[in-house]
Amino acid sequence: MPREIDDLVSRHKRLKDRRRVWESHWQELAEVMLPRRADFTTEHMAGERRTDQLFDGTPMLARRGLSSAIDGLLKPKTARWFRIKTQDEAFNDDESIKRWLEVAEERLYRAIYDRRARFIQRSGEVDDDLVTFGTGVLFVGEGQDLNRLLFRSFHLKDVLLAENGDGEIDTVFVTLRLTARQAAQRFGEAALGKDTREALINGAEDKLFTFLQVVMPRKERDTRRRDNANLPFASLVLDVQSEHLVSESGYHEFPFAAPRWDTTAGEVYGRSPGMIALPDANTLQQMGKTLLVAGHKAVDPPLLVGDDSVFGTPKTFPGGITTFDMQAARDLGRIPIEPLQTGFNLPLGREMQKDARDQIWAAFFRNVLQLPIDAPRMTATEVLERKEEFIRTIGPVFGRLESDYIGQVVERSFNILLRAGAFPEPPEILQGREVVFDYASPVEQARKQIEAAGAARSVELLAPFVQADPSILDNFDGDAIARDTPDIFGMPQRWLRPKETVDSLRDGRQQAQQAAALPGDAQAAANIVQSLAQAGRGGGGQGGGGLL
Structure with missing residues (x-):
């Protein structure tokens, strides 16, 4: 050992x-x-102040913004960001399996967000x-x-x-x-x-x-x-x-x-x-220090005092009285105290400071994370293009985090609860089979919404042809589109009726339509019989005489 x-x-x-x-x-x-x-x-003491040498909080704010965005995009507490499915898609439509997966998903979600789990x-x-x-x-x-x-x-x-x-x-x-x-x-x-x-x-x-x-x-x-x-x-x-x-x-x-x-x-x-933003972050601290000193000088500038023209030290505090030599003032043609002009340029410094801040915000994806927000007076095409840019820029990063971060959290948590008996007994058909996890993050939803927008544009493109030949719509599976809608727009799955219920409703509706059509059919049949009877009465003697 x-x-x-x-x-x-x-x-x-x-x-x-x-x-x-x-x-x-x-x-x-x-x-x-x-x-x-x-x-x-x-080494620092617990509780020690650690921001004494900082002159600009932009790097900390940018870090906090991206950190909060990760939480909101990967694992938002206000939305169900993972779903449990069977590895074999054929079993996901089985009602007993679906009910067990929904219960397991709910219990896993509650366990992860239990207050004591932290x-x-x-x-x-x-x-x-x-x-x-x-x-x-x-x-x-x-x-x-x-x-x-x-x-x-x-x-x-x-x-x-x-x-x-x-x-x-x-x-x-x-x-x-x-x-x-x-x-x-x-x-x-x-x-x-x-x-x-x-x-x-x-x-x-x-x-x-x-x-x-x-x-x-x-x-x-x-x-x-x-x-x-x-x-x-x-x-x-x-x-x-x-x-x-x-x-x-x-x-x-x-x-x-x-x-x-x-x-x-x-x-x-x-x-x-943060490593990308570090050079600008360090530069920004130096800018903040320099502008702070420059601003201090602008508000309380250093003074020029003529030699032997002021009695004692100039009193620069509020209410201070400084006594000067009147003869010196007459010789100079002015009061022998004036501010020292240092030639500072605060507007230029502030502009340089803003450029450094913008670089830091860009390194922390602030401009990208704001892309999906629908700004006023934006067309649907512009919104779609901005979402596509969002996916191209941030999608690969969050794809890796889904695999190495929340994927590990969910799978490990599920296995712990499964071994602890936290889930009900799975259906016999599910025992021995593997389950997989889908992550319904806002990034994935944005990707699906782009696909949905593509479908809408396809239908819009086909509209003139559909007017000429409505059968073109037979190429689209309306039921499949409807059942994918919750995943696309984050609608709760429980709002969607099971396929069996939908089939039952359709069968009942069809039978009702057939039953409603029966009185009309019976009336038509009665009219035909009545017509035939009248025809028989009108020519009955001739026919009968011939037969006899």
Whole structure:
């Protein structure tokens, strides 16, 4: 066991050394965009002010705007942003399967947004890290009572990541700083190392200790067993100071979502919009400082005072009286005190400042994120073109985040609840089959609305031909268009009647129409019979005489 601890500590050190170049970059980003995280290379006291050297809040506002947009576009609490379906599309129309999937979807949604799970708070912290540093880390697990989900975010300075051969993150090292008391509550006093136990005994229960948690694929395991020691992913916790293995457990799935904004070949950590905005952000701080000084000089300018023309020091405070030599004033032809003209140009400085701000807002996609908003006096074509531009620009980024971020959250959460028995017994036809998740984010809805607009334009183009030949409309499946409408415009699926109900209504309507048509048909038949009878009476003698 000591050899295993040594190997893990050595690997942690190698990954830490390899990542050191990133930390100085992250520190510089945090100082102007996310000051509360600005302790990668500098230690700060809890509660310490961290904005004393900032002269413009635009970088922080731009970061906050994009972070909020991620939450609203990927995982809006006000809308159902994921749906559960069977992998085989043929089973999605089965009513028993559909009802079970709807129940599972509702329970999963409630579990994720349970107040105690703290998904909104923790995912918001990850969003901030993602747009600032390019990488965020979110843990998806269970509460200590094992009856609810629990989400945790981690400061990037405390997390080291490693990829597998396919470029997927499958190993995480997390540095935990816990007091002796917290460690005993979390792992049990008996499991702690010697130094930590002695701190508890000696009354130093608030002394801080460093622990290292490692989650990685388990190399050797018995796949026939499902205990903690044989699960696919191992979780080891080390008491670093005591060089002691505190606990060993495991996970059925990789428990971390580690989204990266943009990746480069050979780099484990992502790159962010903040990195694009950093040069302008630093320039803007210098501009803000310079303009602040210039504005101060403009309002309270430095003074020019003639030598030996003023008695004492000029009193520049409100109500101050300065006495000067009248002879000096006569010699100069003016009062011997005047402001010093420095030649500053505040309007030019403000214009340069605005240009830098615009560059920062553009780096954080402000102009793109406002594209889908229907501005006044916009034609339908202009709205559609702006939405298409929105999809082309932001779509690829959010596609990656759906896969690496919310996809990992939803799938891991579903499996946790499934193992905990939080869902009803699935129908027999569904047992043993896989389910998949569709993400109905506003980005995906905008894409579908573009497709719907294309269909509307197609019908508009065909309108003259339909007037000549209405049968052209037989090429369109109206039922398919109607049933796709909820997905396109975000309408609740429960507002749509099941296909069986629709078929039943149509059959009933057809029968009613047939029944309504029967009286008219009977009257027509009666008229025919009456006509035949009258004809028979008018020529009956002749016919009868001939037969006889």
